[in-house]
Amino acid sequence: MDAKDILGLSKTSHPASQEKKSRTVKESQRKPDGISREVYALIGGVPPLMPAVEPLQLKKRPPTDEKITWQWLPFTSSARKDNLQLFHWVRVVNGVPPMGDYSFAKYNKSVDVVKYTDEEYEKHLTDDMWTKEETDQLFELCQQFDLRFIVIADRFPSSRTVEELKERYYKVSRSILIARAAASPGDVSEHPIVKEPYKFTQERDRKRALSMVLSQTKHQERKDSEVLAEAKRIAESRMAARNAKESELPITFNVERAIVPGETLSPSSNSEFPSAMVAPSTSMAENTSTLASLRMLRVYLRTYALDQMIQAASSSAGLRTIKRVEQSLQELGVNLKPRVPTKSVCAQHLELRKEILTLLNLQKQLQYKEAEGSSYRDSPYETPGTPKDRTFVPESTSFGGERVGKRDQKRKAPGRAEAPSSPAQPKRPRKLRASDM
Amino acid sequence: MNNSSSSTMHGPDQPEISGPAPAPKSLRTKMGKPEDSEKKIFHKKLKDVEISVPIVYGNIAFWLGKKANEYQSHKWTVYVRGATNEDLGVVIKRAVFQLHSSFNNPTRVVESPPFELSECGWGEFEIAITLFFHSDVCDKPLNLFHHLKLYPADESGPMSTKKPVVVESYDEIVFPEPSEAFLARVQNQPAVVVPRLPAGVALPPPVPVEDPSNRKRGDTKDHPLCQWFTNFSEADELLRLATARQQVQTHIAKFRREITLIEGQHQQVNSVSDQ
Numbered sequence: 180m181d182a183k184d185i186l187g188l189s190k191t192s193h194p195a196s197q198e199k200k201s202r203t204v205k206e207s208q209r210k211p212d213g214i215s216r217e218v219y220a221l222i223g224g225v226p227p228l229m230p231a232v233e234p235l236q237l238k239k240r241p242p243t244d245e246k247i248t249w250q251w252l253p254f255t256s257s258a259r260k261d262n263l264q265l266f267h268w269v270r271v272v273n274g275v276p277p278m279g280d281y282s283f284a285k286y287n288k289s290v291d292v293v294k295y296t297d298e299e300y301e302k303h304l305t306d307d308m309w310t311k312e313e314t315d316q317l318f319e320l321c322q323q324f325d326l327r328f329i330v331i332a333d334r335f336p337s338s339r340t341v342e343e344l345k346e347r348y349y350k351v352s353r354s355i356l357i358a359r360a361a362a363s364p365g366d367v368s369e370h371p372i373v374k375e376p377y378k379f380t381q382e383r384d385r386k387r388a389l390s391m392v393l394s395q396t397k398h399q400e401r402k403d404s405e406v407l408a409e410a411k412r413i414a415e416s417r418m419a420a421r422n423a424k425e426s427e428l429p430i431t432f433n434v435e436r437a438i439v440p441g442e443t444l445s446p447s448s449n450s451e452f453p454s455a456m457v458a459p460s461t462s463m464a465e466n467t468s469t470l471a472s473l474r475m476l477r478v479y480l481r482t483y484a485l486d487q488m489i490q491a492a493s494s495s496a497g498l499r500t501i502k503r504v505e506q507s508l509q510e511l512g513v514n515l516k517p518r519v520p521t522k523s524v525c526a527q528h529l530e531l532r533k534e535i536l537t538l539l540n541l542q543k544q545l546q547y548k549e550a551e552g553s554s555y556r557d558s559p560y561e562t563p564g565t566p567k568d569r570t571f572v573p574e575s576t577s578f579g580g581e582r583v584g585k586r587d588q589k590r591k592a593p594g595r596a597e598a599p600s601s602p603a604q605p606k607r608p609r610k611l612r613a614s615d616m
Numbered sequence: 617m618n619n620s621s622s623s624t625m626h627g628p629d630q631p632e633i634s635g636p637a638p639a640p641k642s643l644r645t646k647m648g649k650p651e652d653s654e655k656k657i658f659h660k661k662l663k664d665v666e667i668s669v670p671i672v673y674g675n676i677a678f679w680l681g682k683k684a685n686e687y688q689s690h691k692w693t694v695y696v697r698g699a700t701n702e703d704l705g706v707v708i709k710r711a712v713f714q715l716h717s718s719f720n721n722p723t724r725v726v727e728s729p730p731f732e733l734s735e736c737g738w739g740e741f742e743i744a745i746t747l748f749f750h751s752d753v754c755d756k757p758l759n760l761f762h763h764l765k766l767y768p769a770d771e772s773g774p775m776s777t778k779k780p781v782v783v784e785s786y787d788e789i790v791f792p793e794p795s796e797a798f799l800a801r802v803q804n805q806p807a808v809v810v811p812r813l814p815a816g817v818a819l820p821p822p823v824p825v826e827d828p829s830n831r832k833r834g835d836t837k838d839h840p841l842c843q844w845f846t847n848f849s850e851a852d853e854l855l856r857l858a859t860a861r862q863q864v865q866t867h868i869a870k871f872r873r874e875i876t877l878i879e880g881q882h883q884q885v886n887s888v889s890d891q
Contacts, residue, residue: 474792478754481668481788511860519786519850522668527857534864541871548878552885 246273256280258287292322293352303354309347313337321348342383349377466491482516485525492533504535667791667799668809669707670699673745674784676844677766680736681777688736690766693841694743695732699786699848702807703834705729707753707789714744729834740764747789752797758789780841786848807835 252269257280269276320331332341353372469491473484493501505515517524677692696711698704711731715722724733745760765783802808
């Protein structure tokens, strides 16, 4: 409505009747009694669905036909031994006071502290550390204070630690119980004191440890948690390693099979296996460890074996070197994966790969040497020789074999006095190209 | 295999020399103990001998031509056969082919040679082949994987119902430590390559095999599809490898010469500059 006024729009027809309607509607909305308009609007502006509890109902009193009076009456408690009579208010219903014991008497629990006679003491309970008087005192205090040893220790005439008192008490109780059980029929072994004897040293250490933990500084706490986390991690990694080892090692110790081969197998395999896990440094070690792991398998495919050997042989080489080896293989016209992987073919293939690796290493070495050579000479290095000499003309068949003659001529002999034409080394060693030969 | 020189390799006959240190042979092959029970001998394993079984596995697929419909356009056979078409049943007990899950009963078990499976379909997928061996051979199965190929590599050519698409792979199953029983049994079997036994090793005579004519033929020499089988020969690869190695060795020698030359030069320069 206001918006329309602002906009200057004409009001719709029957504005009068509308206003009346709105007014009546508003009237009905202003209806609530008891709560203000705003609050009424807050709860939805409509009467609540549930009838509210009438405040009048809240303080209803029970419709009693009984007559209740309160009387000041004396009482006794079974918990007391002295028959002291005290007074208190009692709710009397129809003139009848309540029966029964004092309602709090049932809470008067106490511990059954063992009571020994002097004979029993002589027979079972003598101890070097404890005199009879002390023991008697101890037991009296135990009885008095319901085995609250902290209090007992405090009250004890001579200074004894809580653990010592406890030990003495429990030892005595145990001995008495056992002795009495031996005398009269009865099984005491289920009694808690007999079943679980008190351990003095254990308790002492436990309490000491507890107090240490309690008094730890925050710094110490942090350190401890770090160490624990580290230990957990190490344990888990060890478990994982052990599991991996176990899953790789097939169970050769089959009971049905003869034990003898198994025995001769296990020492050699156990010694070789750890080497298989750790990266071996020499190629010989790699070879033998791969062989050992293959032998563990009991059956495998030749291609799988070849892959393993190749991996072992190139474990020291980077990814780029491996790619260069593969490229060289392709240039030489050899399949990366032999098409007919017989034993000899695989062996030759492996040897070829190793030789290519050697070749690449030598080439790198040569380049370094040549670079050194140029640094020895003080003359400024010449521009690299015409790259045309070394450009690569890809030929799938010949590995530069037929061009050997030509290349030798064009290539600068290494013995010449001028700096060889490769001092400006590109950061990456050049790929092995057919025309390099 | 220990030494990297190639002179030790003579072909599949060479028994594999194993282990890092040459352990005394008496420890390895506990032979000739007459007091041992026969059973025990048969379960012993020989360590210097490896048995290999050359196999070829793959598929042959025929286009069905007119009879093809949307869901069955090709009839294909996936198989594992001996490389020389000999009977693999002496070694393999059964083969399990795991097909694509859209096939009915995708796990197909073949209990006797020839180990093959034929089906009709339209799709290419990877088939997992699990080979189970006889109990005296090996108690662990071996897995192979073959990608089923139905459509020819070059899509230009028309598909013919007469000429199938053939994809085969050669491989060898190697048993590095065969039991003596196994060795004895397959000594004279053509499907298995048994190396020359090292000196001093004597095998008990092979257990007499049942009359071969009674059993169903398990070899694939006269297989209906044998005309499409590829003949895998190692000669060509060996030749190429030998040539390649020769070349690489020459270059290695050359590099080595050059390096020593340069080192000689450096030394000269050094001695000159010291003065």
